[in-house]
Amino acid sequence: MKIALGVTGGVAAYKAAELVRRLQQEKLDVQVVMTRAAQEFITPLMFAALTGQKVITDMFSAAGAAPANLESAIEHIAVAQRIDLLLVAPATADILGRFANGIAEDFLSTLYLATKAPVIVAPAMNVNMWEHAATQENLAKLRARGVHVVDPDEGYLACGMTGAGRLAATETIAREVCDVLGLRHDLAGHTVLVTAGPTCEDLDPVRFLTNRSSGKMGYALAEAARRRGAQVILISGPTELKIPESVDWIPVRTTEEMRRAVLDRAGSASMVIMAAAVSDYRPAAIHDRKLKRGEGHLTLELEATPDILKELSREKRGAILVGFAAETDRVAENAKDKLERKHADMIVANDVTQEGAGFDTDTNIVTMYSRDGREISLPKMDKFEVANRILDRVLEIHKQSK
Numbered sequence: 422m423k424i425a426l427g428v429t430g431g432v433a434a435y436k437a438a439e440l441v442r443r444l445q446q447e448k449l450d451v452q453v454v455m456t457r458a459a460q461e462f463i464t465p466l467m468f469a470a471l472t473g474q475k476v477i478t479d480m481f482s483a484a485g486a487a488p489a490n491l492e493s494a495i496e497h498i499a500v501a502q503r504i505d506l507l508l509v510a511p512a513t514a515d516i517l518g519r520f521a522n523g524i525a526e527d528f529l530s531t532l533y534l535a536t537k538a539p540v541i542v543a544p545a546m547n548v549n550m551w552e553h554a555a556t557q558e559n560l561a562k563l564r565a566r567g568v569h570v571v572d573p574d575e576g577y578l579a580c581g582m583t584g585a586g587r588l589a590a591t592e593t594i595a596r597e598v599c600d601v602l603g604l605r606h607d608l609a610g611h612t613v614l615v616t617a618g619p620t621c622e623d624l625d626p627v628r629f630l631t632n633r634s635s636g637k638m639g640y641a642l643a644e645a646a647r648r649r650g651a652q653v654i655l656i657s658g659p660t661e662l663k664i665p666e667s668v669d670w671i672p673v674r675t676t677e678e679m680r681r682a683v684l685d686r687a688g689s690a691s692m693v694i695m696a697a698a699v700s701d702y703r704p705a706a707i708h709d710r711k712l713k714r715g716e717g718h719l720t721l722e723l724e725a726t727p728d729i730l731k732e733l734s735r736e737k738r739g740a741i742l743v744g745f746a747a748e749t750d751r752v753a754e755n756a757k758d759k760l761e762r763k764h765a766d767m768i769v770a771n772d773v774t775q776e777g778a779g780f781d782t783d784t785n786i787v788t789m790y791s792r793d794g795r796e797i798s799l800p801k802m803d804k805f806e807v808a809n810r811i812l813d814r815v816l817e818i819h820k821q822s823k
């Protein structure tokens with residue numbers, strides 16, 4: 422795969438050389454694009470030597486020369502079409518501003534507008550520049566457009582100040598690149614069982630009880646695990662989502678069907694992630710004819726459905742067990758309580774009343790609670806990114822349990 426690495430004018434530009442090496446380990450073909458300011462910090466020669474390719478340093482470097490072909494005449498369009506990803510590391514406050522506002526006054530900012538490939542930016546700057554409302558507003562705009570942002574680390578900065586602004590570690594940036602391109606293989610050899618979507622509990626031949634789960638979180642987990650090399654079993658309640666490729670997809674309707682499917686297959690899984698919104702109750706009786714309208718109230722008697730997670734943990738099959746808790750109040754208490762009651766290894770909790778979290782959104786805001794007492798709260802993120810962070814943690818717990 423081919424990626425363009427944009428290097429912009431900050432002290433961290435020297436770290437881009439190491440990043441090139443790391444990306445080449447992933448067998449990526451790296452085309453470096455430098456801004457004019459970047460060339461004040463590090464020479465194009467360095468990147469040309471590392472990549473064995475000409476470094477693009479100027480929009481108009483070939484202007485005036487008779488182009489050999491159309492491609493060399495309009496290079497930014499040719500590069501834009503050729504790449505699978507645009508990564509900018511380090512990204513200055515300035516380039517974030519230009520990207521956010523559609524200003525295309527050099528090669529890199531023009532490339533950003535011209536490419537349909539995914540874009541990752543890894544900002545690095547002085548802490549005050551990072552915290553400035555202009556920078557944060559630009560980043561919010563870019564995030565809303567689907568640009569992936571690798572947040573800077575906190576620490577001692579080149580300017581002598583301490584705070585957020587240091588370019589994220591090479592490994593963190595490389596990991597994001599691999600995630601976006603679907604290249605991570607750290608789950609190879611694992612079988613991951615994921616449940617997703619709602620369950621439906623019949624009341625009569627035409628009516629049923631269900632919930633508002635869209636299945637997006639579970640499907641994102643299945644897709645992320647597959648991309649990272651796992652064999653994936655996806656047991657899904659009814660959803661409108663496209664069936665992910667290359668996963669063992671098992672459609673179910675009721676909690677009992679989901680229970681049977683999970684218990685039948687959990688034996689082969691090293692990780693079980695129960696992201697489905699399973700009905701807690703079902704009608705005590707299923708009427709074989711449609712219930713007719715009558716006078717006054719109708720009272721439904723409900724009975725508890727089987728608790729799949731608890732049943733699974735009781736059987737102690739050795740897999741890492743992860744449950745989800747969609748809460749509307751007392752999120753932390755309920756999640757910790759669930760962790761204990763269900764003997765799970767981890768509970769992923771979200772407050773579904775928060776904007777950008779819970780049912781039928783493309784983003785989620787979650788906190789992960791694990792048995793070792795660690796609590797990891799993630800900011801609002803795309804569900805695919807949340808899925809990867811959950812899988813990172815599950816893999817960590819799996820390694821610790823060995």
Ligand SMILES: Cc1cc2nc3c(=O)[nH]c(=O)nc-3n(C[C@H](O)[C@H](O)[C@H](O)COP(=O)(O)O)c2cc1C
Pocket residue numbers: 428429430431432433456457458459512513514515516545546547550
């Ligand atoms: C010594 C020095 C260090 C700088 N470091 C940074 C930096 O880390 N981050 C940043 O956003 N700007 C930094 N700047 C400012 C940028 O170089 C400046 O905004 C420039 O216009 C960026 O151009 P570019 O985005 O086209 O690379 C630095 C400037 C100097 C002189």
